[in-house]
Structure formats: C-alpha cells, structure tokens
Amino acid sequence: MTAALTLSGIQVRLGGCEVLRGLDLELSHGQIRALVGLNGAGKTTALRVALGMLRPDAGHVLLHGQDIWPSPAEAWCRVGHMVETPAAYPELTARANIDNAIMLHGMDPSGCAPRVAQLSRALGMEAHLDQPVRRLSLGTRQKVGLISALAHEPSVAVLDEPTNGLDPLAVVAFRDELRRLAGQGSSILITSHHFDELARVSDAVDVLHHGQVIATITPDERDLEKVFFDTVLAADQQLQEI
C-alpha cells in the first residue's frame, strides 16, 4: 500500500548550514509517528518540508504517492497542520480563525461545525470560541491551532509540538483524539519533547540528529528516553572518533 507521506533524501541548507542531510521518513496509513531530537536537530524544518512550506535543495516529498511539487499549496491545503503559529489572526475570534482554516482546506465551516463543537468540548475550549485570539492564554491559542488542524478530519496531520502549553485534561483529550483519527485511517506526524506522552501515543519514534534519522524506536517495547539518550550519545561519540 502506498504510504500516506514519504520524505526521501531530503537535503536543506539554511543560512549556510546543512539543516537536513538526506532525511528519509515514511508515514503509513493509520500511523502516529513522532520525530524527536535535540533543539536545532531539524524537526520543524522537516515538517515545513513535508507540508511544502519549504522547498528542499534535494529529495522528494510524496503525499499519497504524489510529488507535492510543483503545487505545494495544494498539498498544504489537503493536510491538517499546525506548525509555528497556532492561530494566525489575533484580532479575529477563535471560531473565525478555525472557520478560516476549514475554508483553507476547501471545506464548508457549517459542515464542520459539529466537529468543531466536539473538539472544543473535549479540549475545554467552548467558553473561549467567541473571544478574540489576542485575549487567549498561550495554551488556549494552542487549542485553537489544534482544532483548526483537525476539524476537517484530515487524512494526514502534521503537528509541531502539539501538546505545548496544554493542561493535563486537554493532553488526555488530545491523545484520545489522535488515537480516534488514527483508528479511522488518518496518519499523523508529530514532534515533541515530551517522551512520556510520545510513549503513550506513538506507533514509532524517529530520532533526528544533525538532520538525519539515526534510529527508529517502537515506544511500547523500550524505555524511550533512555534509548534516545543512548542513541544520541553513541552518534556523537562516533563523530568525535572520525
């Protein structure tokens, strides 16, 4: 079966630095896959490439088997995403921001209203839907971003540090939501620094180090945090010996 999302041989140079150095990654149907790595490892850059927000210097990005270039905006619209700015228009209400995102995905906001209501309830966001985003706390803005990314039940979702700033109740609700989406066949790529959370929700965790995937861990088999540190330390040791 064709993968939902494939990144192959991705190379990116930014500001004279090699940020991604031949990154390969495959997201299967119904899979929750995570990218972990130290600050600056290239996680956000990889997601931006996956979404067609950044053109790689080399390599290919395939969405459901089709190269996303030369129409990256189309691919971007087909994928649920939250990378960098959770809610784009601070003067608009949370609901208007969410509706804008739904329209960006080519859907009718009224058709997605029940789903927005369900996600808002689950994430504890109902009371804030009609407030301007500029008045919302950081965690509440994050919820706006998550609802915007998931309201249209995307076949592929790409989420950068989705649980940042969420309260514990919202973290649990978000985890349930990811599992529900994956159970329906959606594929989800996330980044996070929260290993406990990743161990609970991910099917596979890729360790990104200096722009390359150096290991893939199945979290239910092993202590994720320990394997991460061992893998990164061993890679650095090898580099020093060269």
Ligand SMILES: Nc1ncnc2c1ncn2[C@@H]1O[C@H](COP(=O)(O)OP(=O)(O)OP(=O)(O)O)[C@@H](O)[C@H]1O
């Ligand atoms: N526009 C840019 N110009 C130059 N360098 C950049 C640019 N964007 C990112 N970088 C560099 O690319 C590297 C990877 O950044 P990226 O944001 O992808 O890392 P990350 O793994 O997401 O980090 P973090 O865990 O801190 O979020 C960093 O060294 C960063 O400084």
